[in-house]
Amino acid sequence: MSDKNNFEKNKPTLGWRFDNSYLDLPGMLYTQVLPTKARSPELVLFNKNLAESLGLRSDIINGEIEAEIFSGNHVPEGAQPIAQAYAGHQFGYFTFLGDGRAILLGEHVTPNGQRFDIQLKGSGITPYSRRGDGRAALGPMVREYIISEAMHSLGIPTTRSLAVSTTGESVSREKRLSGAVLTRVAASHIRVGTFEYVSQKGSVEDLKRLADYTINRHYPGSKSFINPYRQLLKATVRRQAQLIAKWQLVGFVHGVMNTDNMTISGETIDYGPCAFIDTYSSNAVFSSIDNNGRYAYGNQPKIAVWNLARFAETLLILLHKEPPKAIEIAETELAEFSSLYQTCWTNGMRSKLGIFNEEEKDKELFDHLLQIMQKNNADYTNTFLELTQMRKPQGEMEQNKEFVDWYIIWRDRLTRQSQSKSQSIQLMKDSNPAVIPRNHRVEEALKAIEEKNDYSILNALFNILEKPYAHTIDQLPYTKPPSPSDKPYVTFCGT
């Protein structure tokens, strides 16, 4: 039997239920295009838990068949693939962009009615590829898979990763690397940059259609307000403030917070040059191209507001017919970010330090700890881990007078609440991950895959990262900071 017949006979019934509502939007927002066929695809990672939660079958029927699906060789029934158009401010400069190496298969609607974008990343050239090859290398796709799933396990809104399939072809980067396709699952791929695109290229009617679509998909409650577009802005500002606070609390550096990499849904997207901090520093930058530290750890909240201001600008015309009034509305909503962010961050820090009630000087206490950590090159995650065990972190901090004084004040602070010490410890365990995807661990797993086709290190790491708040013995080896030879860690764009 020919391969084709064989495929037809075993036609996979993964359980997809595709809808393609994005096609109802103005045609400028997408181009219908099929994924480029991969020569000899192989399924290398498949996220069974995610498949189950999407109402898909989670058992592999036959790896070859799934590889056909997750490489883009077989377009599932009901899917009408498109590449999405968008624009973006990249490092502050406006550009027209679009899915240059990604194709949206369509929207899968789960049995309980939730709608998710199913996107193939690395699936070939599109009209938006510019000078790119439309392809992705295995390492960066596995990296996105592991870090996005780790973020989800940490409780941080994010796009998810369903599968990675190799293509059997090589891609040319600084050297030749194995090509791969990642299947990404997202609440949607509507970005600040999507609005920027329409506001530059479309009519007010086009913009209204995108805004209405976005409201329907992400913030349906906005429709009952007199000005739903103001509500859309308000809700997006709120979601982003909550998201960035969560990033800061776990020490996540996105690395390329261009407006095309900021979703309206409030999910983290695009795990290119991202990394987690080991040593605490507000100036931490990992990306090789972020020379001025625009996207440094400590700048992320400011950059989020900058990006949201670009979003608000696109909405001005819908906010009020009189421009000065529209600007006033936009400014009022943007100004909310700061207090929303501070509240989320401060509450998060309270939990990380076992504090249940509020005191005016709490923020001072938290800022002081961070200053001490920065001065002493303390490991961010492990400092909180040691405090969770109600002990002083070993190393430089243990003997440091400033820290010892801080520690006494903190322990005293814990007595000014009705909860017991063990309740504080439980709160801290639930709020401080024992493990994060430390860069040296992720690199070690990727190296074994790239050099030996060995997935065992990755799978072991993946199992650990699934339960970051478990605080169990088996996590211990993964809590170690990198050795000095692993530093400084640098990430690369254009992957």
Ligand code: AMP
């Ligand atoms: P990113 O930095 O990954 O957010 O990508 C920025 C833009 O470059 C997006 O429009 C991508 O689709 C595009 N892009 C990145 N890599 C490639 C590639 N290998 N081929 C074509 N387009 C790409």
Ligand code: MG
């Ligand atoms: Mg991007």
